[in-house]
Amino acid sequence: MKKYRVKIEGMTCTGCEEHITEELQKIGANNIEVSFRHGRAIFELLDEVNIEKIKKAIIKAKYIPSEIEEIESKEKMVLGVENDYDYVIIGSGSAAFSSAIKAVEYGAKVAMIERGTIGGTCVNIGCVPSKTMLRAGEINHFAKSNPFIGLNTSADNIDLSKLIEQKNKLVKELRQQKYIDLLNVYGIEMITGEAKFISEKTVEVNNRKISAKRFLIATGASPVVPNIPGLDEVDYLTSTTLLELKEIPKTLAIIGAGFIGLEMGNLFKNFGVKVTVIQRGNNFLKNYDPEIADTVRKFLREKGIKLITGVEFEQVKQIGDKKQVHILVDGEKKIIEADQLLIATGRKPNTARLDLYKAGVEVGSREEVKVDEYLRTTNPRIYAAGDVTMGPQFVYVAAYQGGIAADNALGGYSQKVNLEVVPGVTFTNPSIATVGFTEKQAIEKGYEVKTSILPLDAIPRALANHETTGIFKLVADAKTQKILGVHVVAENAGEVIYAATLAVKFGLTIEDLRESLAPYLTMAEGLKLASLTFDKDISKLSCCAG
Known part of the structure; x- marks a missing residue:
């Protein structure tokens, strides 16, 4: 038997799935799975059935086959026997939970290992806290300054500690509802502690050895701190600690002009802070169209956020409560002084303490876990998903990858990751x-x-x-x-x-x-x-x- 995946155009409902299934059955297909939502069919056929016969069957059902590929055919794993677990997931964020839920649906015995706070980056220190604070900043900004003649609005002093308290309450509620409560719903065992591989199929947590048929590495990423002289002696902030401040600074300097730097600069400008964003290279928003970058430059100017590009960092100093960033721009020395300094120069994968080499798992130049198009690492027992692979750093990408990892690791699929269209x-x-x-x-x-x-x-x-x-x-x-x-x-x-x-x-x-x-x-x-x-x-x- 050979296994095929066919992309099909024109499906709009479950009735379409039934029509295609009927025609595929007529040519002898088995184990047919048709999805109009994914626009594909996966099935098995005897070796002598050719590609043209598959195309004709789909066309007969009045749909259009666009791509047909033969995929690796493997049987679903036998679950529930041997080993401590069928599936052990290291990490507890979006990729981890998406994968765990899918694994449980396959009947797997699943354990999740977390060394810190359950829920990962998004709910705890990323999307949720930053977006609720950004909304607060917008409301404050429009209260102070709106574009409508005759509409008189005003904003009083901000009690940042109360905003942080409200933000933390929201985070706690969502962490409970969307993560902690789901452990019992799906029967996922949570193991608290730091996991380290000791062999190709075993990890150790709190001196306990845990084996599994398959593993998923979903440990995420954390802020990168650049190598600037003096920075390690300065009380700087990251995107995590910035959102725990209890008082609003008068001035904020941000090293890094990516999405984190721009969002946090925008937030604190809306709180009335004087903000300066500093970027090492000249090419602002280099991965965007130039018209987009120019428009962003324009609105930063209009908002009063100072953007300095083409910077060479000489050193960072702390003078009393002030932070000084000594820079060179076009040969001219400048000093940017601020009450607070945010480092927003990107993120690095959390792999340093996993001892991946003991499991035969290779990492790349940025210490990211290397995976193939099926999310397998260099150890076929072990998969990886989410930010730890240094793909697009979005929570919805991590969740998507986590589901695919479970399908491939436990469900007998050979489903490729498709990140061609990621908003x-x-x-x-x-x-x-x-x-x-x-x-x-x-x-x-x-x-x-x-x-x-x-x-x-x-x-x-x-x-x-x-x-x-x-x-x-x-x-x-x-x-x-x-x-x-x-x-x-x-x-x-x-x-x-x-x-x-x-x-x-x-x-x-x-x-x-x-x-x-x-x-x-x-x-x-x-x-x-x-x-x-x-x-x-x-x-x-x-x-x-x-």
Whole structure:
């Protein structure tokens, strides 16, 4: 028998799944699993059945087979015998829980090992605490300064300790509901302590040796601290400790201009803090389209956040309660002095104390766990998922990978990770959201590219809000007209980008966007208006005329 995976276009419901299953059964397929949501079918066939016969069966069901690949066929693991556990997961964040829940559904006996606080980065020190604080900052900002004539609002002094208390309460509630309570719901055993591998199939925790048929490494990542002279003698902050401050500083210097630096700079600027963001290189937001980077520079200036790029760091000093960052910019020495210093120069995988070499697990140049397209490490018993692999650093990517790891480790699948269409959002004001290729990336991939650039002042919602700093950019294939990438700087860009993600993922065209009705006076209407600007001047159209 051979096992096949087929990508299928045109499925919309469970009825579609049934039609395809019927036709595949007619050609002798077994163990058929069809998913309209994933747009695929997985099944087994006798060796003599050829690819053309598979295509004809799917076409007969009135669907389109786009890709057919033979995958490694392996039987599901026999669970519940031998070893201490079927599946041991090191870490307890999004990747870990997603994988554990899927593993339990397969009937596996699962243990999770956590050396710190259950829940991982997102709920404890990442997404949840930062976004609730960012919302607080937005409200404070608009209370102090709004764009509407005749509307008188004001903001009193901020009690940061109360905000932190409320934030911690939310974190505690979500950690309990979405992590701790699920342990009992799914029968997952939690082992508290630090895991270290002592062999290819055994870890040791608190002097207890634990063996398993399969392991998942999902230990996440933590802040990187750059090698700057004097920094180790300074009382600096990370994104974690910054959100535990009890008093608002008057000035904040941030080393690093990535999404963490920009979000935290935006937050504290909205709290009334004088913020300076410092970046080593000249190429600001280097992985974004230049129009996006230029727009972000513009709104930083408008907000009063000082951005310094092309910096050479000489040293950092602490003078009393003040922190001094000594830099060289274009040959000129400067000193940035601030009450608080935030280090936001990226993250590193948490692998140093796992003794991975004892398990035959290789790591890369950044100490990340090396995995193949099935999330297997160099030890086929051991998988890895989430930030520890240094893929896209998003909680939803980690959860997606955790599920695939369980499917492949325990379910007998050979499912490849597909990260071709991953949306990303930076929660500034306005926010930055992207999905798919930039113009440069599309050209490098060999596409003949056409683009549409629409400033926010051409979007009715932005005009109604009196907030017009921003941009929509669409990148399309000039030959097929398919949307390859969408890049937005606007209020609620994170909400808009999900629709754009579907457009890129499912190969929608410029014409598809044009022909779709877009609700007037929404920011999402910008997608349709941007599609019109490929060959129209929308300033010469009436409202809703598109």
